[in-house]
Amino acid sequence: MDLKSNHASPVLTEASPINKSRRGLRAKLLLCSAPSASFLPGLLLTSPKMKHAILDDVRSATWLDAMKSSSPPPKLITKDIDNDIGASEPDVAYQTWMLKYPSALLSFEQFANSAKGKRIVLFLDYDGTLSPIVEDPDRAFMSDDMRKAVGKAAKCFPTAIISGRSRDKVFEFVTLPELYYAGSHGMDIRGPVRPPSSDDHPNSIRSTDKQGKEVNLFQPASGFLTMIGEVFASLVEATKDIDGVIVENNKFCVSVHYRNVDVKSWDKVVACVGGILKEYPHLRLTLGRKVLEVRPVIDWDKGKAVMFLLESLGLSKCEDVLPIYIGDDRTDEDAFKVLREGNQGFGILVSSGPKESSAYYSLRDPSEVKEFLNSLVIWKKSSAL
Ligand SMILES: O=P(O)(O)OC[C@H]1O[C@H](O[C@H]2O[C@H](CO)[C@@H](O)[C@H](O)[C@H]2O)[C@H](O)[C@@H](O)[C@@H]1O
Numbered sequence: 001m002d003l004k005s006n007h008a009s010p011v012l013t014e015a016s017p018i019n020k021s022r023r024g025l026r027a028k029l030l031l032c033s034a035p036s037a038s039f040l041p042g043l044l045l046t047s048p049k050m051k052h053a054i055l056d057d058v059r060s061a062t063w064l065d066a067m068k069s070s071s072p073p074p075k076l077i078t079k080d081i082d083n084d085i086g087a088s089e090p091d092v093a094y095q096t097w098m099l100k101y102p103s104a105l106l107s108f109e110q111f112a113n114s115a116k117g118k119r120i121v122l123f124l125d126y127d128g129t130l131s132p133i134v135e136d137p138d139r140a141f142m143s144d145d146m147r148k149a150v151g152k153a154a155k156c157f158p159t160a161i162i163s164g165r166s167r168d169k170v171f172e173f174v175t176l177p178e179l180y181y182a183g184s185h186g187m188d189i190r191g192p193v194r195p196p197s198s199d200d201h202p203n204s205i206r207s208t209d210k211q212g213k214e215v216n217l218f219q220p221a222s223g224f225l226t227m228i229g230e231v232f233a234s235l236v237e238a239t240k241d242i243d244g245v246i247v248e249n250n251k252f253c254v255s256v257h258y259r260n261v262d263v264k265s266w267d268k269v270v271a272c273v274g275g276i277l278k279e280y281p282h283l284r285l286t287l288g289r290k291v292l293e294v295r296p297v298i299d300w301d302k303g304k305a306v307m308f309l310l311e312s313l314g315l316s317k318c319e320d321v322l323p324i325y326i327g328d329d330r331t332d333e334d335a336f337k338v339l340r341e342g343n344q345g346f347g348i349l350v351s352s353g354p355k356e357s358s359a360y361y362s363l364r365d366p367s368e369v370k371e372f373l374n375s376l377v378i379w380k381k382s383s384a385l
Pocket residue numbers: 125126127128132133134135136137140162163164165248250255257259288289290291293329331
């Protein structure tokens with residue numbers, strides 16, 4: 001099957017088992033006629049006429065604008081959505097914003113009241129949430145204290161990491177085998193063995209992990225594996241002369257980092273990525289924190305991964321379950337939205353600058369995330385007495 005053709009996507013064919021409708025979660029994978037507007041509102045990619053993430057010169061200019069507008073000059077950086085450094089002095093805009101997104105720490109009592117008698121399930125993003133944003137993606141280590149906090153929380157609540165990284169890579173950073181892991185923005189899930197009553201998902205297989213524990217592996221984009229490998233190799237080759245570019249293979253998606261690239265060369269990065277994506281109509285492009293992310297055009301995201309894991313845990317239809325999702329990035333908004341729309345739990349946005357979100361609460365940075373996790377554990381233990 002030629003995955004480059006417009007007519008032969010494994011995602012599209014009627015014959016494909018993944019298109020059969022199902023009860024329960026209905027994890028059918030559809031061709032997105034356009035990527036989610038929440039990634040890059042106003043960009044041409046979201047036009048209803050656009051079927052694919054092909055970038056021509058005009059659209060390249062639009063991507064460049066989006067990259068620049070999410071990275072204003074250093075002087076303005078305390079108000080930037082991509083601000084990686086906590087504001088050191090009281091920031092009126094931030095305080096005002098916090099009226100809408102109260103601090104999960106300062107409002108802990110209110111939060112605890114609404115969580116009383118509920119079974120909490122924790123979903124945690126990795127970069128910018130458990131580890132601070134750093135220049136080298138390979139060195140985004142989490143602190144030992146953070147690992148302890150996550151480990152203690154996982155003893156009290158089912159806990160999953162949901163990351164844009166490859167599942168193996170994020171596991172290498174976190175190294176806590178008792179957690180569940182979803183890599184590639186939820187397209188590679190290692191979760192619990194699903195209850196017998198739940199719907200049987202294709203692309204879902206039982207497996208045994210290194211500790212001999214039975215797990216369920218779910219990879220809704222498995223048909224894209226070869227294509228992603230090919231695109232990764234092409235991107236490495238195409239960008240090799242641009243100083244500072246890092247291309248990261250996240251298994252079912254590819255990250256093209258421009259954090260360390262001189263702003264004057266950002267247009268070259270966009271042109272390289274656009275030139276390659278022209279050949280791949282079933283891949284799309286989204287924008288993260290100084291990173292362009294190439295991913296399959298399937299209707300699957302971190303929000304769907306959260307629902308899949310809740311269902312796998314046998315907790316999706318329980319009124320007394322309270323999912324909490326903590327994340328910092330645009331891709332985490334899909335999870336915040338699913339929880340908000342289902343009136344099911346709380347999203348907590350990690351941000352040191354004001355930013356529109358579907359989350360309910362906020363935390364300023366990973367150190368506040370750690371404090372919140374520790375508070376949750378203390379609260380859980382004291383409420384069990
Ligand atoms: O879903 P996440 O776990 O938040 O992963 C999103 C991307 O995170 C990483 O990139 C970001 O963090 C890097 C390390 O701090 C930073 O250098 C980069 O600028 C950020 O975009 C990761 O490298 C990507 O592959 C993930 O998609």
